[in-house]
Amino acid sequence: MPNTLQLSDRPRILVVGGGYVGLYVAMKLQKKVKDRGGIVTVVDPLPYMTYQPFLPEVAAGQIEARHAVVSHRMHLKHAELITGRVTAIDHANRKAVVQPTEGDPVELEYRDVVVAAGAITRTFPIPGLAEAGIGLKTIEEAVALRNQILERIETASMLTDPALRQRALTFTVVGGGFAGIETITEIEDMARAAAKKNGRIGASELRFVLIEAMGRIMPEVTAEQAEWVVGHMRSRGIEVLLNTSLAKAEGGRLELINMADKSPAGEFESDVLIWTAGVMANPMVRSTDFPIEERGRVRTGTDLRIVGEDGPIEGAWAAGDVSAVPDLTGGLPDGTCVPNAQHAVRQAKRLAKNLYAVRYGVGQVKEYKHKNLGAVAGFGAWKGVAKIMGIKLKGAPAWLAHRGYHGMAMPTFERKFRVVSGWFWSLFFNRDTTQISDLQNPRRQFVEAATPKPKPAQKPVEQPAADPAGTRTPEEAAPSK
Numbered sequence: 001m002p003n004t005l006q007l008s009d010r011p012r013i014l015v016v017g018g019g020y021v022g023l024y025v026a027m028k029l030q031k032k033v034k035d036r037g038g039i040v041t042v043v044d045p046l047p048y049m050t051y052q053p054f055l056p057e058v059a060a061g062q063i064e065a066r067h068a069v070v071s072h073r074m075h076l077k078h079a080e081l082i083t084g085r086v087t088a089i090d091h092a093n094r095k096a097v098v099q100p101t102e103g104d105p106v107e108l109e110y111r112d113v114v115v116a117a118g119a120i121t122r123t124f125p126i127p128g129l130a131e132a133g134i135g136l137k138t139i140e141e142a143v144a145l146r147n148q149i150l151e152r153i154e155t156a157s158m159l160t161d162p163a164l165r166q167r168a169l170t171f172t173v174v175g176g177g178f179a180g181i182e183t184i185t186e187i188e189d190m191a192r193a194a195a196k197k198n199g200r201i202g203a204s205e206l207r208f209v210l211i212e213a214m215g216r217i218m219p220e221v222t223a224e225q226a227e228w229v230v231g232h233m234r235s236r237g238i239e240v241l242l243n244t245s246l247a248k249a250e251g252g253r254l255e256l257i258n259m260a261d262k263s264p265a266g267e268f269e270s271d272v273l274i275w276t277a278g279v280m281a282n283p284m285v286r287s288t289d290f291p292i293e294e295r296g297r298v299r300t301g302t303d304l305r306i307v308g309e310d311g312p313i314e315g316a317w318a319a320g321d322v323s324a325v326p327d328l329t330g331g332l333p334d335g336t337c338v339p340n341a342q343h344a345v346r347q348a349k350r351l352a353k354n355l356y357a358v359r360y361g362v363g364q365v366k367e368y369k370h371k372n373l374g375a376v377a378g379f380g381a382w383k384g385v386a387k388i389m390g391i392k393l394k395g396a397p398a399w400l401a402h403r404g405y406h407g408m409a410m411p412t413f414e415r416k417f418r419v420v421s422g423w424f425w426s427l428f429f430n431r432d433t434t435q436i437s438d439l440q441n442p443r444r445q446f447v448e449a450a451t452p453k454p455k456p457a458q459k460p461v462e463q464p465a466a467d468p469a470g471t472r473t474p475e476e477a478a479p480s481k
């Protein structure tokens with residue numbers, strides 16, 4: 001076995017992050033670059049790209065977890081894959097430091113770098129949040145959340161203390177963006193289906209609370225649609241608390257404040273607390289020699305090259321949630337693209353073409369320009385809202401549009417097929433509410449079996465009573481059992 005890490009010595013295009021942007025850039029370039037003597041290297045701590053828009057459906061058991069991720073090894077066969085985290089980039093010397101899951105850091109030399117490390121969950125210093133909450137940014141969180149909800153329902157059905165039962169059956173989501181609304185509506189659907197099968201839980205015992213700091217939800221749709229969504233959620237029994245923020249989450253007790261005057265806005269107990277209140281650019285970019293703008297992103301030009309104070313930086317590219325890309329069609333108030341998958345995929349495809357054109361002189365460098373197509377959201381089976389190229393949809397048509405769009409947008413034919421066939425079969429077998437027990441502690445049973453147990457204390461053997469006359473048989477003389 002080699003005792004040094006085997007790395008390609010070809011001129012390298014280093015892709016930092018194998019999510020939306022990284023996967024698409026690598027898929028577009030891997031073969032072409034290899035044919036020209038170079039290599040595309042993807043570094044990511046995860047061996048897969050996560051299709052994040054499916055996370056609420058994974059959390060609600062509508063999509064199998066493995067189907068919502070795209071394996072790097074299966075789809076990037078011509079690229080060099082490194083499982084690890086880029087911890088620093090020294091672009092002046094064209095070097096990056098990678099920290100593998102285990103072992104010493106590795107220094108990687110490169111010719112071009114694509115910064116595609118995405119975003120991380122943004123939280124605030126709320127007492128108890130880190131201990132009690134869970135985000136929804138990774139497939140692992142979605143799987144754990146589904147199991148936690150189903151486990152709480154099962155546990156509650158065996159509790160007789162009304163306060164403990166209520167706490168176990170209260171599900172809270174903080175954040176009224178797309179992710180938060182899709183999450184609370186999907187889990188409401190699943191929890192009701194699970195409770196119905198249980199028989200010891202009444203429908204009125206389930207409580208769902210959405211907490212949003214702003215005066216409205218879902219900035220991606222019109223105000224009128226957002227109001228419709230609030231009405232729709234309330235009609236399903238979901239409490240929607242606007243202009244409200246989470247102040248404390250200690251010991252399962254949630255304390256709320258009113259955002260207008262910072263006065264107390266009530267408190268309640270909840271075992272399940274899901275945080276979807278925003279994301280921020282991956283802070284790893286602060287460990288690079290690229291200039292960072294005020295929101296912590298690397299700034300690019302319209303061609304997706306990173307720009308410094310003196311203009312575009314040779315050999316440095318970025319796209320997706322980690323970057324501030326000018327939106328030539330409008331975008332955020334600062335004129336940059338909204339951080340979403342729609343932009344990430346299209347930026348990745350443009351970036352791949354531009355990088356190839358600059359590096360190999362084939363093709364043309366063009367500006368990134370994409371007019372937002374709208375938004376689709378699913379709220380559980382046959383429910384949703386959508387605005388597609390100005391056309392507004394609600395209910396079943398919106399839900400079908402949501403499934404149609406995401407079914408098509410899922411990368412690679414193989415994954416599309418798995419997701420869509422899963423949806424097809426669930427039309428016949430309904431939602432799967434099976435809880436995988438012991439997910440957090442899978443070794444429990446084995447540890448119990450493998451732990452030596454103290455031997456039971458041996459009973460002293462009773463001596464048969466004396467039979468001096470020798471008139472009894474041996475069986476008669478033995479003690480009865």
Ligand SMILES: Cc1cc2nc3c(=O)[nH]c(=O)nc-3n(C[C@H](O)[C@H](O)[C@H](O)COP(=O)(O)OP(=O)(O)OC[C@H]3O[C@@H](n4cnc5c(N)ncnc54)[C@H](O)[C@@H]3O)c2cc1C
Pocket residue numbers: 016017018019020021022043044045046048049050051052053054055056084085086087116117118119136137178179282284319320321322339340341342343344376
């Ligand atoms: C619950 C949820 C629902 C969403 N729904 C929608 C939707 O319906 N429509 C929509 O348009 N958008 C949606 N989005 C947003 C969309 O998923 C993101 O905008 C998109 O994933 C951004 O792509 P990206 O490549 O920039 O980042 P990501 O896809 O997040 O990829 C970043 C990658 O970088 C890796 N990485 C992180 N740190 C390092 C490091 N130090 N070194 C190397 N690699 C690193 C990560 O492991 C990850 O694989 C949703 C997001 C969430 C969380």
